[in-house]
Amino acid sequence: DAMVIQNPRYQVTQFGKPVTLSCSQTLNHNVMYWYQQKSSQAPKLLFHYYDKDFNNEADTPDNFQSRRPNTSFCFLDIRSPGLGDAAMYLCATSRESGETQYFGPGTRLLVL
Amino acid sequence: AQTVTQSQPEMSVQEAETVTLSCTYDTSENNYYLFWYKQPPSRQMILVIRQEAYKQQNATENRFSVNFQKAAKSFSLKISDSQLGDTAMYFCALRNNAGNMLTFGGGTRLMVKP
Numbered sequence: 001d002a003m004v005i006q007n008p009r010y011q012v013t014q015f016g017k018p019v020t021l022s023c024s025q026t027l028n029h030n031v032m033y034w035y036q037q038k039s040s041q042a043p044k045l046l047f048h049y050y051d052k053d054f055n056n057e058a059d060t061p062d063n064f065q066s067r068r069p070n071t072s073f074c075f076l077d078i079r080s081p082g083l084g085d086a087a088m089y090l091c092a093t094s095r096e097s098g099e100t101q102y103f104g105p106g107t108r109l110l111v112l
Numbered sequence: 113a114q115t116v117t118q119s120q121p122e123m124s125v126q127e128a129e130t131v132t133l134s135c136t137y138d139t140s141e142n143n144y145y146l147f148w149y150k151q152p153p154s155r156q157m158i159l160v161i162r163q164e165a166y167k168q169q170n171a172t173e174n175r176f177s178v179n180f181q182k183a184a185k186s187f188s189l190k191i192s193d194s195q196l197g198d199t200a201m202y203f204c205a206l207r208n209n210a211g212n213m214l215t216f217g218g219g220t221r222l223m224v225k226p
Contacts, residue, residue: 045214057213100162
Protein backbone atom coordinates (compact mmCIF):
# COMPACT_ATOMS: atom_id res chain seq x y z
CA ASP A 1 0.00 0.00 0.00
CA ALA A 2 1.17 3.50 -0.78
CA MET A 3 2.01 5.27 2.42
CA VAL A 4 4.09 7.68 4.46
CA ILE A 5 6.62 5.91 6.65
CA GLN A 6 8.53 7.36 9.57
CA ASN A 7 11.44 5.71 11.33
CA PRO A 8 12.04 5.24 14.09
CA ARG A 9 8.68 5.53 15.85
CA TYR A 10 10.44 6.42 19.09
CA GLN A 11 13.81 8.13 19.39
CA VAL A 12 15.75 8.95 22.52
CA THR A 13 18.65 11.36 22.39
CA GLN A 14 20.77 13.27 24.85
CA PHE A 15 20.73 16.98 25.41
CA GLY A 16 22.89 18.57 22.72
CA LYS A 17 23.48 15.35 20.76
CA PRO A 18 22.50 15.66 17.09
CA VAL A 19 19.66 13.48 15.95
CA THR A 20 18.10 12.68 12.57
CA LEU A 21 14.54 11.61 11.95
CA SER A 22 13.57 10.08 8.65
CA CYS A 23 10.50 10.00 6.47
CA SER A 24 9.85 8.12 3.28
CA GLN A 25 6.87 7.95 0.99
CA THR A 26 5.66 5.62 -1.70
CA LEU A 27 3.01 8.03 -2.95
CA ASN A 28 5.38 9.83 -5.35
CA HIS A 29 4.12 13.14 -3.99
CA ASN A 30 5.93 16.34 -4.84
CA VAL A 31 5.57 18.04 -1.48
CA MET A 32 6.86 16.83 1.86
CA TYR A 33 6.30 18.55 5.21
CA TRP A 34 7.68 18.36 8.72
CA TYR A 35 5.50 19.29 11.70
CA GLN A 36 6.30 19.48 15.38
CA GLN A 37 3.51 18.48 17.76
CA LYS A 38 4.01 18.98 21.47
CA SER A 39 1.88 17.18 24.00
CA SER A 40 -1.84 18.02 23.72
CA GLN A 41 -1.13 20.74 21.16
CA ALA A 42 -1.85 21.18 17.49
CA PRO A 43 0.86 20.34 14.95
CA LYS A 44 3.06 23.25 13.95
CA LEU A 45 4.65 23.40 10.51
CA LEU A 46 8.45 23.61 10.60
CA PHE A 47 9.22 23.56 6.86
CA HIS A 48 8.30 21.90 3.62
CA TYR A 49 9.86 20.90 0.31
CA TYR A 50 8.30 21.26 -3.08
CA ASP A 51 10.50 18.83 -4.97
CA LYS A 52 13.95 20.14 -4.07
CA ASP A 53 12.82 23.64 -3.19
CA PHE A 54 13.07 24.18 0.55
CA ASN A 55 10.62 26.47 2.37
CA ASN A 56 11.31 27.36 5.98
CA GLU A 57 8.64 28.78 8.26
CA ALA A 58 9.68 32.13 9.72
CA ASP A 59 9.65 31.01 13.35
CA THR A 60 11.36 27.64 12.89
CA PRO A 61 14.53 27.65 15.03
CA ASP A 62 17.89 27.42 13.28
CA ASN A 63 18.52 24.28 15.29
CA PHE A 64 16.20 22.45 12.87
CA GLN A 65 17.41 21.57 9.39
CA SER A 66 16.07 19.35 6.67
CA ARG A 67 17.33 17.41 3.68
CA ARG A 68 15.51 15.86 0.77
CA PRO A 69 17.96 13.80 -1.27
CA ASN A 70 15.28 12.44 -3.59
CA THR A 71 11.51 12.36 -4.09
CA SER A 72 10.97 9.53 -1.66
CA PHE A 73 13.00 10.57 1.35
CA CYS A 74 13.09 13.57 3.64
CA PHE A 75 15.14 13.99 6.83
CA LEU A 76 14.78 16.23 9.84
CA ASP A 77 18.07 17.07 11.54
CA ILE A 78 18.10 18.59 15.01
CA ARG A 79 21.62 19.88 15.51
CA SER A 80 21.62 20.39 19.27
CA PRO A 81 18.43 19.11 20.83
CA GLY A 82 17.19 20.85 23.94
CA LEU A 83 14.68 19.61 26.45
CA GLY A 84 12.07 21.79 24.79
CA ASP A 85 12.47 19.90 21.53
CA ALA A 86 10.89 16.77 22.98
CA ALA A 87 7.79 16.27 20.87
CA MET A 88 6.11 14.19 18.24
CA TYR A 89 7.48 14.96 14.78
CA LEU A 90 5.06 14.38 11.96
CA CYS A 91 5.92 14.00 8.30
CA ALA A 92 3.25 14.64 5.71
CA THR A 93 3.06 14.64 1.92
CA SER A 94 0.81 16.09 -0.72
CA ARG A 95 0.71 15.42 -4.44
CA GLU A 96 0.91 19.09 -5.29
CA SER A 97 1.07 22.34 -3.42
CA GLY A 98 -2.22 23.09 -1.80
CA GLU A 99 -3.60 19.57 -2.05
CA THR A 100 -4.65 17.31 0.79
CA GLN A 101 -1.84 16.31 3.12
CA TYR A 102 -1.34 12.72 4.21
CA PHE A 103 0.47 12.10 7.48
CA GLY A 104 2.91 9.48 8.65
CA PRO A 105 2.64 7.86 12.08
CA GLY A 106 5.14 10.26 13.62
CA THR A 107 8.36 9.89 15.57
CA ARG A 108 8.20 10.65 19.26
CA LEU A 109 11.46 12.27 20.36
CA LEU A 110 12.60 12.17 23.94
CA VAL A 111 15.54 14.35 25.03
CA LEU A 112 17.37 13.30 28.18
CA ALA B 113 -2.97 35.72 9.32
CA GLN B 114 -5.46 32.91 9.63
CA THR B 115 -6.67 31.30 12.82
CA VAL B 116 -8.65 28.21 13.75
CA THR B 117 -10.43 27.85 17.09
CA GLN B 118 -11.86 24.72 18.65
CA SER B 119 -13.70 25.77 21.76
CA GLN B 120 -14.26 22.28 23.19
CA PRO B 121 -11.03 20.79 24.57
CA GLU B 122 -12.79 17.57 25.56
CA MET B 123 -16.06 15.88 24.79
CA SER B 124 -17.66 12.55 25.45
CA VAL B 125 -20.52 10.67 23.84
CA GLN B 126 -22.23 7.38 24.38
CA GLU B 127 -21.71 4.69 21.79
CA ALA B 128 -24.30 4.83 18.98
CA GLU B 129 -25.22 8.44 19.73
CA THR B 130 -24.46 11.56 17.72
CA VAL B 131 -21.91 14.22 18.65
CA THR B 132 -20.98 17.55 17.09
CA LEU B 133 -17.54 19.11 17.36
CA SER B 134 -17.26 22.86 16.87
CA CYS B 135 -14.74 24.80 14.84
CA THR B 136 -14.56 28.46 13.91
CA TYR B 137 -11.94 30.11 11.78
CA ASP B 138 -10.81 33.41 10.45
CA THR B 139 -9.20 34.15 7.11
CA SER B 140 -9.14 37.07 4.72
CA GLU B 141 -9.13 34.76 1.71
CA ASN B 142 -12.23 33.92 -0.28
CA ASN B 143 -10.99 30.57 -1.55
CA TYR B 144 -9.77 28.07 0.98
CA TYR B 145 -10.13 24.50 2.18
CA LEU B 146 -11.22 23.17 5.54
CA PHE B 147 -10.36 19.79 6.98
CA TRP B 148 -11.08 17.59 9.93
CA TYR B 149 -8.28 15.25 10.93
CA LYS B 150 -8.51 12.43 13.46
CA GLN B 151 -5.55 11.40 15.61
CA PRO B 152 -6.24 8.26 17.67
CA PRO B 153 -4.09 7.64 20.75
CA SER B 154 -0.56 6.67 19.66
CA ARG B 155 -1.64 6.38 16.06
CA GLN B 156 -1.20 8.50 13.00
CA MET B 157 -3.29 11.44 11.96
CA ILE B 158 -5.75 10.64 9.22
CA LEU B 159 -8.00 12.81 7.13
CA VAL B 160 -11.68 12.49 8.04
CA ILE B 161 -13.32 14.95 5.73
CA ARG B 162 -12.57 18.04 3.65
CA GLN B 163 -14.65 20.95 2.41
CA GLU B 164 -13.91 23.42 -0.35
CA ALA B 165 -15.10 26.89 0.58
CA TYR B 166 -16.60 27.60 -2.83
CA LYS B 167 -18.89 24.60 -2.54
CA GLN B 168 -22.13 25.28 -0.71
CA GLN B 169 -23.01 21.64 -0.26
CA ASN B 170 -21.83 20.18 3.02
CA ALA B 171 -19.32 17.35 2.69
CA THR B 172 -20.30 13.89 3.90
CA GLU B 173 -18.24 10.75 4.43
CA ASN B 174 -20.29 7.84 5.75
CA ARG B 175 -21.02 8.64 9.42
CA PHE B 176 -19.13 11.93 9.27
CA SER B 177 -20.66 15.13 7.97
CA VAL B 178 -19.96 18.81 8.31
CA ASN B 179 -22.07 21.89 8.78
CA PHE B 180 -20.22 24.58 6.85
CA GLN B 181 -21.48 28.11 7.45
CA LYS B 182 -19.23 30.35 5.38
CA ALA B 183 -20.70 33.65 6.48
CA ALA B 184 -20.33 32.69 10.11
CA LYS B 185 -16.91 31.10 9.46
CA SER B 186 -18.03 27.97 11.19
CA PHE B 187 -17.16 24.37 10.28
CA SER B 188 -18.56 21.80 12.69
CA LEU B 189 -18.17 18.04 12.43
CA LYS B 190 -21.05 15.71 13.17
CA ILE B 191 -20.35 12.07 13.98
CA SER B 192 -23.42 9.87 13.78
CA ASP B 193 -23.76 6.43 15.37
CA SER B 194 -20.55 6.95 17.36
CA GLN B 195 -18.27 3.95 17.67
CA LEU B 196 -15.58 3.11 20.21
CA GLY B 197 -13.01 3.47 17.44
CA ASP B 198 -13.97 7.12 17.05
CA THR B 199 -12.17 7.88 20.31
CA ALA B 200 -9.40 10.24 19.27
CA MET B 201 -8.18 13.81 19.15
CA TYR B 202 -9.91 15.70 16.36
CA PHE B 203 -8.24 18.66 14.69
CA CYS B 204 -9.93 21.21 12.51
CA ALA B 205 -7.58 22.77 9.94
CA LEU B 206 -7.64 25.52 7.33
CA ARG B 207 -5.55 25.97 4.21
CA ASN B 208 -5.70 28.87 1.78
CA ASN B 209 -6.10 28.03 -1.87
CA ALA B 210 -2.66 29.29 -2.80
CA GLY B 211 -0.76 28.10 0.22
CA ASN B 212 0.78 24.97 1.62
CA MET B 213 0.46 25.71 5.28
CA LEU B 214 -2.24 24.00 7.29
CA THR B 215 -3.36 26.04 10.26
CA PHE B 216 -4.67 23.72 12.95
CA GLY B 217 -7.05 24.36 15.79
CA GLY B 218 -6.11 23.30 19.29
CA GLY B 219 -7.95 20.00 19.00
CA THR B 220 -10.91 18.35 20.70
CA ARG B 221 -10.37 15.14 22.58
CA LEU B 222 -13.39 12.89 21.99
CA MET B 223 -14.12 9.92 24.19
CA VAL B 224 -16.76 7.42 23.07
CA LYS B 225 -18.15 5.53 26.05
CA PRO B 226 -19.60 2.02 25.84
